[in-house]
Amino acid sequence: MEALPENDPIPPVRLYRINAGSCNGCDVELATTASVARFDVERWGCRYSESPADADIVLITGPLTVRVRDKVLRLYGEVSEPKVTVAVGVCPISGGVFRDSYAVVGPIDRYLPVDINVPGCPPHPRALGAGIAKAATLWRERCGYTQPSPELASPGNYDGDAVAPTGLRGKMRFNAAACVGCRMCEHVCAGGAIRFDETDTGLHFTLWHNSCAFCGLCSHYCPTKALSVTDEWQMSHLQEDKYRLVEQGVVSFVPCTDCGSILLPVAPELLRVAYRETSREIERLKTLCPECRQKQSIGGIRR
Ligand code: SF4
Ligand code: SF4
Structure with a gap:
């Protein structure tokens, strides 16, 4: 696409949501970005569209079930180019706890190009806002707008004043010094997010945040509480970092x-x-x- 002049007015970025077999948890959180003032995406120049043909950014929830696959791909094809795709929640990113189900054909990046991932089960509305803001910036770049939107240039609009609510389950943290290598966490993790690799030097622990459903079971069953839940909710990232978002440690x-x-x-x-x-x-x-x-x-x- 030909670059647009710098002084062109920046149009609102239009969002379209596609449900690819979600439990609706992520969809409820997305609803807050359209209906709750402090999470409202209109504050940074975005608005929801009712038609895929009018959209610029596609937000996809759900693990992509067999039943809806063709409809999802058809709707996705109706969104005009250039578009930016956001996988919302752990299900479209990795399948989450449904990853080995006979009814699931995802993750979604097997079928279409994903640009931004917002992990979580479900993600906090602020994390959704941050992911949408990243997607809007990317879309404007693809369209050739050289001026960043003033709203998007200020992260405070979507995450600066965020305070995690009490009891929010976010990113898991691993403390190798407290781990005894019983591997109970790996056994109970329904998302398949945890893996131990045994080498000559020790047990290498890896937890993929893009598979973690924030259920907290690993921490619950860990005898020494080497795994703990944090309230870190901000994890939206580019697709190229999909496999880099990990928690690691070595029990030597x-x-x-x-x-x-x-x-x-x-x-x-x-x-x-x-x-x-x-x-x-x-x-x-x-x-x-x-x-x-x-x-x-x-x-x-x-x-
Ligand atoms: S993190 Fe906890 S549950 Fe997992 S292997 Fe270490 S001690 Fe066992
Ligand atoms: S919180 Fe622990 S058990 Fe639950 S999905 Fe995440 S890594 Fe697995």
């Missing part, structure tokens, strides 16, 4: 003080949970591998 192996074989260290948090008070004997046993621990315990009983 340590040598057994007796035989030298490697073992996972016993986190102090685990001792606090298991014993009311620690002793010299417990401190000594925690540096031993299971076999040496067993031998020494039996030796102690015999003595």
